[in-house]
Amino acid sequence: MRVDVHPILGNAPTGKSIILLVDGRPIKAIEGEPIAAALLASGRRVLRHTARHGEPRGLFCALGRCTDCVMTVDGQPNVRTCVTPARDGMVIESQVGLGRWKHLPLEKEE
């Protein structure tokens, strides 16, 4: 659900198309847009579930304040997806509660 044509803003600026791996499935995104915007554009609204009752949560403030949109990004839990720019090849996972840290190699292999 992207706004490609707009009566005031004109056509959407063309950005570099990239791929994010979201819970094991590839989705298309535009480089530099917030991860949450890319997820919403792909039709995904549920970003995490709460610890105690397993309730769904999604984007709420889009400003980086409310932390409702946190997910695990490249192994780091609790990343605010509404203010974190998407980069090609990012591995994004839903988390339950506070999520878990994963062991990361010191240097990424190219």
Place this chain on the structure above:
Amino acid sequence: MQKTEIAVIGAGPAGLAAAIEAARAGAQVTLIDENERPGGQLFKQIHKFFGSKEHRAGTRGVEIGVDLLEEAKRVGVITRLNTVVYGLYHDKCLGLACGDHSEDLQTQAIILATGASENVLAFPGWTLPGVMGAGAAQTLINIHRVLPGRRILMVGAGNVGLIVTYQLLQAGAEVVAIIEGLPVIGGYGVHASKVRRAGVPILTSHTIVSAEGGESVERAVIAQVDNRWQVLCGTEQTLEVDTVCLAVGLSPLAELAWMAGCRFSHVPTLGGWVPLHDQDMQTSVPGIYIAGDVAGIEEASTAMEEGRLAGLAAAGTLCHLSPEVGEIKKSEVRDRLAALRWGGFGEGRAVAKRQIIEARCEA
């Protein structure tokens, strides 16, 4: 330790205007913002601003934003993005968090232009994905160019609710209705007329009872309220919507002013707890100034004027302007501010602002 003469915190309309004015007077200015891009909420304001020619009426916020950024660059404002101010210590030293490290910044004067955050409304289902701030929806459509949903219920008929409704329509969404708890529409008539002409009903004396759905919003229940805000039984109706936007006011983001020990007053007209300030936008702590929504919720146009006032005052106390020249320039800005706080909507804010200034003088 790094040093700067004036630190401006927040690169929205107020902070940009403050930084430009202070730098133009000759001060060394560092403008700090936690976001990747400057501009605050200006770049999502795609509607034309009100006011007079001096206030750049008829110009869209996004265009004003571009001009401010260019001007800040031209007058030598040092801009630090992706930088969070986590602490404000005695002797006007700031603690900055930038990515993976922290640093201190020693300042001589500080201008807080930290803006506001959206208020929330709690009701059954309000945590479901699909319920979000109206400002969040505005950011999505106008900056990121993504629709938050297809069929939307807007809660609140103040200016934010009315303007964001129109912009959701422009972005291609359907707004099923705007509901407003008060018996009257809070925003400007011109905005209300626009959305009504576009076919969106505005239901006053209505509230949201619940948002319902499995993993995200699938429908919302609304109902009429009486003059004591109680739901009138039998007036409930279910709307098939996938998104509920909350436009129920803003609150000043004043954590740093609390940290600095500034004195506050609770002023409902201005959005809640507001730091007291004088005619120069100086708080009760000498050398700490405020401007924009943190000094009371208003509009981008007033925020810019308050920023200019704070920038001139801070530069003046550091002797970059002679008292005479400073006074002339500040009184010009004060006149423009007064002109913006005029009429049915502005008058209440003008009165509230006078009370803030009087309370600061007595403090």
